[in-house]
Amino acid sequence: MHINRIMVSFVAFGALALAGIPASPSTGQVKLVQDLSIGGPDSNELFFWTGVSVDRDGNFYFADALDCTVKKFGPNGGFLKKAGGKGKGPGEFEKAVGVAAAGETVYAWDVFDRSIRVFDRELVFQRSLPMPGGVGALDIFPDGRLAAAVREAAGTPSVFLFSPDGAVSRKIPLTGQDDPRLVDSVSLVADTSGGFYVGYLFTDRVEKRNADGELVWSKSPFRMKQSARENIQGWKIPSETCIQGLALDAEGRIYVLGGRRAAHPGRDVLIFDPAGNAVGSFLLPEPSHSLYFDRKNRLHVAADGGVTMKRYRLVFER
Amino acid sequence: MRRVGSIFTAVILAAAAVAVSARADERSPNIQGRLALVLIDADALACSPCLASLEALCRAVPQLVQRERMIGVLTYRESGPADPRRARIIRTKWTGYCRAGGIGFPATIDDAHLFDSLNRDGTAVIVFDPTGGGLKRWTPPFSTGMVAEITGYLLGR
Numbered sequence: 258m259h260i261n262r263i264m265v266s267f268v269a270f271g272a273l274a275l276a277g278i279p280a281s282p283s284t285g286q287v288k289l290v291q292d293l294s295i296g297g298p299d300s301n302e303l304f305f306w307t308g309v310s311v312d313r314d315g316n317f318y319f320a321d322a323l324d325c326t327v328k329k330f331g332p333n334g335g336f337l338k339k340a341g342g343k344g345k346g347p348g349e350f351e352k353a354v355g356v357a358a359a360g361e362t363v364y365a366w367d368v369f370d371r372s373i374r375v376f377d378r379e380l381v382f383q384r385s386l387p388m389p390g391g392v393g394a395l396d397i398f399p400d401g402r403l404a405a406a407v408r409e410a411a412g413t414p415s416v417f418l419f420s421p422d423g424a425v426s427r428k429i430p431l432t433g434q435d436d437p438r439l440v441d442s443v444s445l446v447a448d449t450s451g452g453f454y455v456g457y458l459f460t461d462r463v464e465k466r467n468a469d470g471e472l473v474w475s476k477s478p479f480r481m482k483q484s485a486r487e488n489i490q491g492w493k494i495p496s497e498t499c500i501q502g503l504a505l506d507a508e509g510r511i512y513v514l515g516g517r518r519a520a521h522p523g524r525d526v527l528i529f530d531p532a533g534n535a536v537g538s539f540l541l542p543e544p545s546h547s548l549y550f551d552r553k554n555r556l557h558v559a560a561d562g563g564v565t566m567k568r569y570r571l572v573f574e575r
Numbered sequence: 576m577r578r579v580g581s582i583f584t585a586v587i588l589a590a591a592a593v594a595v596s597a598r599a600d601e602r603s604p605n606i607q608g609r610l611a612l613v614l615i616d617a618d619a620l621a622c623s624p625c626l627a628s629l630e631a632l633c634r635a636v637p638q639l640v641q642r643e644r645m646i647g648v649l650t651y652r653e654s655g656p657a658d659p660r661r662a663r664i665i666r667t668k669w670t671g672y673c674r675a676g677g678i679g680f681p682a683t684i685d686d687a688h689l690f691d692s693l694n695r696d697g698t699a700v701i702v703f704d705p706t707g708g709g710l711k712r713w714t715p716p717f718s719t720g721m722v723a724e725i726t727g728y729l730l731g732r
Contacts, residue, residue: 298663304671305621322621323671343675352623369623561660563621564667 287528287539288572292555295334296565302336303328305563308355310363311551312378318363319566320353327356327365329380340380341365348374348382359397362421366392366405373405373423386423394445396453404453406431406443416445416453416470429470431455444503446511448531454511456500463500463513465533474533478513479525504548504556506571510536512556514548537573610644611729612701613680614694617651617665620672628715628722629698630676635726638679644729647682650694662686702728 295317296303304323311317315332325343330336341350351369358364362383363376372385373392390409397403407417418427431443442458451468461481465473479499487496498516501523505511515525523544528537545558556569619625633641649665662684669682685691693699700713702725711728713721726732 298660298667301667301670304668304674321671323668324675326675562664562668564664 286574287537288574289539289542289556289569290572291567291569293334293568294560294565295330296561298561298564300564302330303564303566306559306566307353307547307563308357308365309547309549309557309566310356310358311549311557312358312363313360313552315551316358316378317566318356318358318380320356320365322352322354325350325353327353327363327374327376327380329378338380340376340382341374345370347385348376350374355392355395357395357397357403359401364395364397364403366395368393373403389417389425394443396445396447398447398451399449400451402426404445404447406445406455416455416466418470427470429466444500446503446505448505448509454503454505456503456513458498458500458516459495461499461518463503463511463529465511465531476529476533478527478529478535479515479519481518501546502548504550506550506556507552507554512548512550514541514545542567609729609731610646610703611725612703613645613647613682614690614699614701615647615649615682616694616697617649617668617684619697620665620668625715626672626676626698628717629700630678632700632717632722632725633676633678633680635722636679636729638677640729641679642681645680647678647680648685648690648694649682650685650688650690652691653688657686657688659686700725704728 296306303319304321306319307322308320309317316337317330317334319328319330321328326339326341328336328339341348341353343349343351345351350365350367352367353365354368356363356365358378361378363378363380365374365376367374368391371388371390373388373395374385375383377383388405388407390407392405392407394406395403401421403419403421405417405419406414408414414431416429416431417425418429419425444456444458445453447453452466452473455464455466461477461479462475463478464475467473481499497518499518500513501516502514503511509531511529513527513529514523515527516522519525521540523546524541526539526541526548527535530536541558543560545560546563547559549557551557554571556571558567558569559565560567613629615629616625636645649669651661651665653661665684672678698715702711704710713725717725
């Protein structure tokens with residue numbers, strides 16, 4: 258366990274000016290204090306983790322996109338076990354891209370598959386939950402219901418709300434994506450009120466939706482111009498990312514991680530309150546593709562190109 | 576050009592070493608020294624479609640042949656000074672990729688960027704035949720016919 262004191266101080270007004278967001282009187286300095294690191298360039302524990310979740314006992318679960326597994330680490334960061342592997346069989350993945358733990362269940366999803374794999378906390382595969390399409394993002398409400406961004410074969414890209422047994426209770430079309438092929442390129446976080454936030458990977462847009470799926474507010478947090486499109490294998494699609502990740506802290510503040518089109522690619526983090534007001538920003542020490550808060554309000558981010566996970570306590574100073 | 580020439584020389588010498596050591600190949604002299612150099616864009620290791628062709632090739636080529644006749648070179652781009660940490664990260668990612676993809680050939684990391692000019696198109700397979708068969712290069716996507724051609728070339732068919 259590494260305890261390093263890393264000062265990441267940022268003059269709030271200057272940071273907000275760089276991010277193009279009006280200064281807020283409630284902003285202050287944000288300090289990151291690292292208290293744990295898992296993996297590393299020489300550890301062969303994580304190869305390219307794409308999702309992390311922490312259970313009630315402090316165990317870590319990772320989705321690893323390179324060796325196509327889900328992995329469990331103990332509260333002190335020690336490796337415990339892994340499951341899955343590359344394939345189309347039960348519990349296997351073509352490319353594991355996300356994981357979410359709740360209660361006794363660990364959900365994991367594959368960008369190339371139309372189902373969610375369900376494991377128990379010992380990573381014993383239980384079953385697959387069929388989905389209407391490919392799952393790009395998923396999060397869990399406090400009551401155990403799930404929200405998933407799903408790309409159906411036909412029709413509009415949507416967020417589906419469903420029970421732990423897979424029964425769909427609501428379908429909410431997404432409006433911030435002008436190309437249905439990109440629907441799986443979103444970040445999704447559920448809030449305690451039953452609503453959720455969506456961040457679009459290729460569009461500078463974050464939305465807040467209420468429990469009925471109605472739009473509460475929408476923002477272009479980084480004030481980016483429309484991304485140029487490239488011809489990739491016959492498709493004209495954006496090639497540079499805007500919103501790389503979203504995370505919600507215990508106070509209900511939403512954290513938005515900028516992608517390659519941000520001023521500091523993968524490092525700019527903007528903070529908004531539940532009403533959508535900007536309340537701060539900071540720079541990560543190095544680029545990350547992911548943000549996640551555990552129930553103790555500690556921030557988990559990627560480092561070293563995804564072979565390391567670093568955990569920080571955030572200290573807001575005035 | 577001088578650098579490229581020295582690279583080819585090194586590869587030919589390596590191929591000759593393979594020919595000397597592969598006593599089992601005495602039954603098939605026409606495959607002695609044949610070697611496939613696989614240039615891999617390390618920045619594409621997490622891109623499944625980008626490397627799908629390579630994985631299809633590795634399913635077709637027996638593991639023993641991969642170990643003895645294929646060599647990988649992981650190339651990558653650096654915008655600033657060479658960073659040794661980057662090479663270590665790529666080595667870790669390659670380990671994870673091999674575990675999932677059933678890759679059987681060894682690979683080295685081009686931290687000196689000697690192969691950058693050869694890998695402008697991303698992943699490529701270059702087969703050397705020092706017995707006079709010349710060189711041939713394939714770039715993905717590999718068709719079924721191309722996979723068969725590369726496999727046959729390595730197996731001496």
